[in-house]
Amino acid sequence: MYHKVTLQGKLNLYDFYLATMQKSDNQGRSKPVYRYHKISRCVHQWRHLKIIKRGVALIRLIPFWQQRLVPSQSSVLPAPILGEISQTIGTVSVVLTIRWIYAQFIAVDANFKLKSKNRQIKDPELGSGWTYFVEDTAYTCHVADNPHQNNVTSCGTEFHAVNQANSRGGGDYIASGVVKAVCARHCFVLPNAVGDLQRGERYINTDYIIATYLERCQVHDIKISYDIACKWSINLHSRFATYHEDVDLSALSLTYLVPKFHLPAHGAKCQVQYSFNYTRGVGRTHGETVEQEWAYINLAALSTREMGPGARHAALDDSWGGWNWRKILGLGSLLEKNLLKATEMASKQRQAADDFTATFPRETVRVWRRMVKDWETDAAYPNPYLSNDRASKVSAARLRLTQEETEEAERGNEALHTVSASVFIRAGLELEDQQYALQVASAAKTSTDTQKATLFERRGSLLHQIKKWREVQAIYMPGVFNSCS
Template identity: 35%
Template sequence: MDSHGIHKVALDFCYCALATTHIQQLLCKSLFPSTTSDPKTAATFRLLEEFHLLSFESKVSAYEFFNALMWRSDNMGLSPVKERYNQFMWMICQWRHLKMLKRSGHPYDPNGVDSTSEGGCAVLCPACPQPGKNLPSDWREASPTNQSWLYGLFVTINANFRLKRKVVSKDSVDPSLSHSWGYFVEESAYKAFLDDNSNISQEKSTCSSHNAVNMVDTKSSHGLAATGLGTIDCAHHNMKLPTTVRDLQKGEKYVNMDYLFFSTLRHTSVDILNISYDIVCQWKKNLWHCMTSFPPSMQLDHGTKKVTFFVPKFHLPAHIESCQTSFSFNFARWANIKPMASSTKEMGPGARRDTLDDFFGDWNWKKITGLCCTMLQKVKEALPELSEHEAALDDLKEGLKVEYTEALSRWKEQVEAWEHDPSQPNPYERSTEKITLASVRLELAKEDASELELGSFHKLHEDCSPSVLISSGLELEEQQRRLRADKAGLGIHATDIQEGKVVQCSNSLQCRIKAWVKVQELYMPMVAALRLRDKSSGVVVTPESFELLLPSQVGRMDPCDLKFQKIEWRLYYAQAHNTLRSNLRMQTAILKYKDRNLRGQGSNTQAHNMLKGVDTRIEAASTRYQDACRALVILAPFIKETGWQPSLCLLDHQDIQGMSDLLWGETEGRRKLSWIWNMRGAHGDELDKDGSMEDMRIEWCKARVRAIRWKEELELILQFFDWQAMSWDECADQNWSGSPTEREGRIAYARHQAALHRALWDMCHSSWADTRTFVDQFHGNPSTLGL
């Protein structure tokens, strides 16, 4: 026998009248045979259990583990150990499969293991609604405003492009043992459906430029049988759902994800579905139409269900603003299965599916055993957070003026109507167009056209009106900032090409300034005298330091036409509102894409250079904002503009953060959004003169949501554990045939499993005893929050 735990069998088997098979005799001695036909090699149960646990915890591959055993047997290489890697792999595959069947209880089925249904061996999420397991008999009659939310299923659609598989073996040579009994969908039906729909083209994104949508046909698949893995998970508790996993052939195509989605829904009969997907705004458009091409067993009667779509917060900042308000949702990330990529990419198709099935089951089980602590921690965090949210809501109510008291009731009706029916007006959206520099320029151009039509327009230059003059001045100011940044970034070892480009930009800017100054002096004659005074000082003026003498700069020294000051104020006001957010969204999107998809020095260097460019643009945008605010402060007294200061705060370095960024020490529940995302004009203009009505409505709605968001599924978990314990008791109470030893073993294992689930129930029940009263009170009586 070898010392590493894999043995060449050299035993004397029993051949008496009561003797069992050689396989059973080996198993009774805790030896697992490599084959069921005249076994010559076996491994100890202890060895297989050791590898099984190490593969879960350290993601060690079978090859690495086997080599470690080889070196442990002979670390000098003087007595080579016989190669038994293939036999070890056979035993591991069978060991995983038998463990899955045993723990799922299907050997207790009177009809045998072969009667196991698709997904029947998956470890279910105890906190998700499971009709017949953890829901009351009258769950369909639950009040929409009371506990119906508790009976809704939250699922998230995602893809992992690290879990590739090379073109190794094929299904006929390496079939799966589980027959889609776990988390993978059935192979033949899935591939047949893809072949039948291979000619369907993918619609391009009309939101942001989502790579998952627009690049499905450009991803490299050379040498790969699978470019990644698609999956449907429980969004709240991050557990894999039954028959929801499948290989992706080339990118994240809708047809692949549609199949997984409808496969998931075959295992649930709940009436409320909350679906989270990073590209849901595009995917949902033709979802129900595409469903008609699926087999009848996979089609959903969506007309009788309440289906709500969300974009996870992780991806939300990369979407356009309408998506950010329509699809807002909290998200749990992909399970910790990515480290398995290296050890599964060279497996055959069947071994890979069975291995990943095993890992998904282990992940789900770890989540279940940890629910007691994680749910308790969430409730403990929720208690102080809820108090803070209530205080914030009270502050908002106290801040409402007398004329807004009627609006409070109206806002509550609006938000409740939208929660009940998402087709109603979204109370979190502003109602008019957003403030942008382009929209203000369009307004000014329309005003010029109106004055021309009325004959009141006095044009001193054929091609340049006053609004065009001031707008062009702001553009020249921006070009001056860029030139200063380019010169500052040259460094002491700049090449001739780099210096040449900067000189060309400087010359071009100087020509534009000269042409603009000639027109400016027609409309603003006083600037000519001011510039003569500056020339007499003898200071050399470069294009980037040339003072343009816009109305905000002239107003401090000489009187200026009020018309020019109003035009400049409107342009600077729009510029201040439109300066940082787009670049921050771009930065967030690049960071998330880099973290999720890019590996290798070349790709990361390219992404780093892109981020460096975005950082430069953000810095320039912050300078532009500060310059605009200074101009507004100067111009406001001349044109008597008031009430704008609260929306344009002083800009500190810590304020420059993306919508999803966290400051040091913050968590998602405690995160405070930077004021630049809540400023008036961040989403749109105002309904009333100073915007306070619409701002107050949106902030009130946000405070209301924050105050009622902490709701947990404690009762569902306890009821599920109780159901599982009773199910195992029923298995133990069956009338089993066979030998007394076999019956005793079946009953003992079933009683053991029932005791384990009752122990989980007891642990959760006692740990949550001090907080369940509060949670029950909160669930049953939201009016205690004044809502």
């Protein structure tokens, strides 16, 4: 019962134990025998036996020629396995036009909530490296032997988690979080693809879990989604040649991408070069599946951070095993739903693309398609999706205008109004946004009395703001003001 409850709701064992005691004696009149520590050891053993059971059952389902995989591969689940088995015919024989069918999509991310307190507990792990966490001894030694490897750097990204990653951790924790790789298509947690973070999100941790997984991966075409892929991918081949000689990246076809939600926070060049939307053979993959799994496992963070190292790994591995099992059960209906949706949308999108293409001259379309094909074949060609225009953000334009006004004030040229010209322009743009939002809200067919009252209040407030803005407009734009009057 506890195993099922904790997989679903992440209830810790102590609360479950107290609830069981209260069920038999809710008034607490008698003094029960305290067996919490015994039950804790039983749960630890049960989780380990379940891992072995799942591994043996899966090995029986895999053909004999695939059983050369190490024990940790017993955690691989059907969706990722399909690509590996299909690729055993040899990557050379796979036609380039259909190679995307056998591609492996990997989503990588770090989580700083899954910490582990340094409680000085000697808690050995049962079956280290058999499931999702990498083998602990080799991993710890590798990180300790290479402490000076460069940490992550941002490329103008606005995500504070990246900029502050190296400051996380300390003596109170033996692990500041975990870094993990999942299947970016079906969100299965990959085997030997989770590792503890000692201090922040460093390349050496991410490199190790990727190398450990790639050692056993039989797929040639691999798409790696990572929120800092733009920087992490630089010098990756040289780092692997130094620290992971067993993995030959030059023999693989690697594509580095940034998840769709994280991409807008990157620079303009990254938004084009690492976009899923501009990459052939990825479909509607968004790369954010790893965030979905974080929402599931984060519920266990408060309890696992108090555990010893071995018990923590066992609890997290067990939760990921339960997650993957539920994914298997729902995979059939999910693939059926996606197939029906893809079939319907393919014809619609094809028609929309043809209609849009027909609005341009044939020669122009031919040139554009040649540019795209050349760039997809060889990245050395100019990127056709990268605009030559230097687009400026609103915040950058605001800063530039404010600086100009400050310089004018220093020269003794005072503004015509207490509201400066830059503030006047920005207020006008904000009023336009409010007008559009109000039009969208007004278009709703059904609404309650409360919603209608709120709508009228917003309309009245907007009219008052426009009236005040018009007063300033008469000073900065007298011609427009007179024509509007």
